[in-house]
Amino acid sequence: MNCKDFESMIHEIVSRRAADKTKQLEALEHAGRCLWCALRLDEETKLTQSLQAFARTLDLQRAPTRVEEALVQAFREGTLRAAGPRFGLAAKRLWRRLSWGLVFAATVAAAWIVVLRTARVPPHSSVPLHRAANTAIPLTPTPNPSQNNATEDPDKDLLQEVQADLEREVPEAVAPAVLIAEERNEILTNKEQTKTTLGKGEK
Amino acid sequence: MAGLTEIRDEQLLKMMQGGDEDAFATLYRRRQGAIYRFVLEMSGSASLAEDVTQEVFMALIRDSRGYDPSRGSLGAYLLGMARHHALRLIKRDRTYVSISQTWDGSRDREDLAPLSPENPHSEMSRRESIHWVQQAILSLPEHYREAVVLCDLNEMSYEDAASVLGCSVGTVRSRLHRGRALLIQKLAGGKKVEAGDKAIDPSRCLA
Numbered sequence: 001m002n003c004k005d006f007e008s009m010i011h012e013i014v015s016r017r018a019a020d021k022t023k024q025l026e027a028l029e030h031a032g033r034c035l036w037c038a039l040r041l042d043e044e045t046k047l048t049q050s051l052q053a054f055a056r057t058l059d060l061q062r063a064p065t066r067v068e069e070a071l072v073q074a075f076r077e078g079t080l081r082a083a084g085p086r087f088g089l090a091a092k093r094l095w096r097r098l099s100w101g102l103v104f105a106a107t108v109a110a111a112w113i114v115v116l117r118t119a120r121v122p123p124h125s126s127v128p129l130h131r132a133a134n135t136a137i138p139l140t141p142t143p144n145p146s147q148n149n150a151t152e153d154p155d156k157d158l159l160q161e162v163q164a165d166l167e168r169e170v171p172e173a174v175a176p177a178v179l180i181a182e183e184r185n186e187i188l189t190n191k192e193q194t195k196t197t198l199g200k201g202e203k
Numbered sequence: 204m205a206g207l208t209e210i211r212d213e214q215l216l217k218m219m220q221g222g223d224e225d226a227f228a229t230l231y232r233r234r235q236g237a238i239y240r241f242v243l244e245m246s247g248s249a250s251l252a253e254d255v256t257q258e259v260f261m262a263l264i265r266d267s268r269g270y271d272p273s274r275g276s277l278g279a280y281l282l283g284m285a286r287h288h289a290l291r292l293i294k295r296d297r298t299y300v301s302i303s304q305t306w307d308g309s310r311d312r313e314d315l316a317p318l319s320p321e322n323p324h325s326e327m328s329r330r331e332s333i334h335w336v337q338q339a340i341l342s343l344p345e346h347y348r349e350a351v352v353l354c355d356l357n358e359m360s361y362e363d364a365a366s367v368l369g370c371s372v373g374t375v376r377s378r379l380h381r382g383r384a385l386l387i388q389k390l391a392g393g394k395k396v397e398a399g400d401k402a403i404d405p406s407r408c409l410a
Contacts, residue, residue: 054336055356063256
């Protein structure tokens, strides 16, 4: 064994941790021959003794009793809290299921109310066409029966009004139709004139 | 309760997880001393040691399933947590580890036995020596200090210390070696060199 090997295992020697007893004996033999290693061994032994003396002064040191009391209290509360969420979780699940059920019931009820209300109103297809025409909004304001001695048939009234309109000036609403008719007549007259001209020319 | 003291830590932990208050109390009484002393030796502060001990067991109450038996003993796991908390608090308040600060162990020193009437001088000398050792330990860098505290003061094996520190056995050995060398230097500088003594230079031994 040399000084380097001795130095590497000096802590095991002084703390009696060396697993290999043969090596420990070799190290001690080396210290017997080497002055420097003997001094190192002495130095390390003294340090170990000082550290052990210091450690002994703290041997009986413990955390105060209040720490244990606080921790036991915390443990008790923690156990209760840990038990708490199990009930809370079940209640939450139940509430979630109930709320979904309530939402579903409300939806069904709302749909049922809508169906009932729509069923009371008769569909448009069941109304006869002539009745529908009667209920249509008139183009002109309906004359007040108290002010005017209008006939009872509204169709007749409407027809009379249209005729009156036509007798007056051509209203803007029918102007395009009238213009088309006028143009047609003009074209026809032009055609006839052309024909007569051509007939005269042949002759 | 008498039966609980014979049950292994892991079994107590399982019982504790099941809500057994006595199992928790037994586990606490079994392990709190080592944790408290470790933090006291690391920080020199009794109040910090108390806080850390409480934090470690509070953490165990909150999440005891964080312990993995395949990675080491429960004692090492708790000390690892204590180390983590202690280093965090020490970094937050560096004054705890200053060499110029007086040891926050006034209560500890009062607890010491009174001076022996037969040889009060040697008793005083012993106390002074212990005081210097305390100061020298507190002045070590943290990673050397924790190796010295675990392996020398608490006589923990290298393997367990490595588990607590989260490093390899080789790292523990080298840190311990370096930490002890620093302690020797500090103690030699702190005390009067007696006649005939001289500081040893380890490098000469390696030549």
